[in-house]
Amino acid sequence: xxDDLPGYLAANRRLWDRWTHxxxxxxxxxxxxxxxxxxxxxxxxxEALGDVAGxxxxxxxxxxxxDTLLWARAGAQVTGVDFSDEAVALARTLADETGLPARFxxxxxxxxxxxxxxxxxxxxxxxxxxxxxxxxxRWAAVVARFLKPGGxxxxxxxxxxxxxxxxxxxxxxxxxxxxxxxxxxxxxxxYADAEAAVNLPSYTWNHSLGAVVTALVQAGLRIEYVxxxxxxxxSGAAFLAEQAPxxxxxxxxxxxxxxxxxxxxxR
Numbered sequence: 374x375x376d377d378l379p380g381y382l383a384a385n386r387r388l389w390d391r392w393t394h395x396x397x398x399x400x401x402x403x404x405x406x407x408x409x410x411x412x413x414x415x416x417x418x419x420e421a422l423g424d425v426a427g428x429x430x431x432x433x434x435x436x437x438x439x440d441t442l443l444w445a446r447a448g449a450q451v452t453g454v455d456f457s458d459e460a461v462a463l464a465r466t467l468a469d470e471t472g473l474p475a476r477f478x479x480x481x482x483x484x485x486x487x488x489x490x491x492x493x494x495x496x497x498x499x500x501x502x503x504x505x506x507x508x509x510x511r512w513a514a515v516v517a518r519f520l521k522p523g524g525x526x527x528x529x530x531x532x533x534x535x536x537x538x539x540x541x542x543x544x545x546x547x548x549x550x551x552x553x554x555x556x557x558x559x560x561x562x563x564y565a566d567a568e569a570a571v572n573l574p575s576y577t578w579n580h581s582l583g584a585v586v587t588a589l590v591q592a593g594l595r596i597e598y599v600x601x602x603x604x605x606x607x608s609g610a611a612f613l614a615e616q617a618p619x620x621x622x623x624x625x626x627x628x629x630x631x632x633x634x635x636x637x638x639x640r
C-alpha cells in the first residue's frame with residue numbers, strides 16, 4: 374500500500390461530504406419522488422434479493438441512505454454504513470422525515486468490525502462502491518464478518534472494463550487491473566449534477582472482476598453466480614446512449630461488452 378493512503382482516503386471523504394450537499398437536491402436522486410413513495414431500486418437487485426420483509430440487512434457504502442431506506446420500505450430491518458459524516462447525517466434526517474425504521478452508522482468500511490458487533494441475513498452494496506476501496510481482501514473479510522451463516526451477500530456494480538474508458542470513450546485508457554497508486558481525477562462537478570461547482574480531487578482504484586470474485590472466495594463465501602450485464606444504469610458518460618428508461622449502452626457498439634456485473638454469494 375502507498376504510504377500516503379490515509380491522505381487519499383481523507384480527500385475522498387471530503388469529496389463525498391461535499392457531494393452529499395449537492396446530491397440532496399439533485400434530480401438524479403429525486404428525493405421528492407422518494408418522499409412520495411417512488412422507488413429507484415433496480416430490477417437486478419430486486420430480483421436477486423426477492424422478498425426482504427423481516428430480514429436484517431446491512432448496506433455497506435450507503436451514501437446518504439436512499440436505497441437503504443427503500444429496503445426498509447420493502448420490510449427489511451436495515452443498517453446503513455458510510456464514511457461520510459455529512460451523508461450519514463442526511464440519511465438520519467430522511468429516516469426521521471419518512472418515519473422509516475433505519476439505523477445509520479458513520480464508519481470507514483475497514484473499521485466497521487470495531488463499531489458493530491452483530492451479523493445480518495443480507496449484506497448489500499451497489500453501484501460505484503469498489504473503486505473507492507484500495508484493498509479488496511479486507512473488504513471481503515468485512516462482508517464475511519457481518520454475514521450470518523446461510524446469509525446472502527449481493528453486489529451489483531459497474532464493470533471494471535468500464536473503468537478503463539477515458540472521459541471521451543476511448544477504451545483501455547486506464548488499467549483494467551489494480552495499481553498501487555490510485556487514479557487521480559479533478560472532480561469539478563458530480564456524476565449526479567454536471568452543473569455543481571465542486572473542484573475537489575478524487576482517488577480511485579480499478580479492480581478486475583477476477584480480483585473481486587477471488588477476494589470473496591478467499592473470505593469464505595460460496596459464490597452462487599456471477600453475471601455480466603451489457604448495460605448500465607449510469608447515464609453520466611457521453612459515450613453512452615439510453616436504450617430504455619434507466620438503461621444505457623455503448624453509443625457506438627451496443628451491446629458488445631459488459632458494463633455492469635452482479636454477484637450473489639452465501640456464507
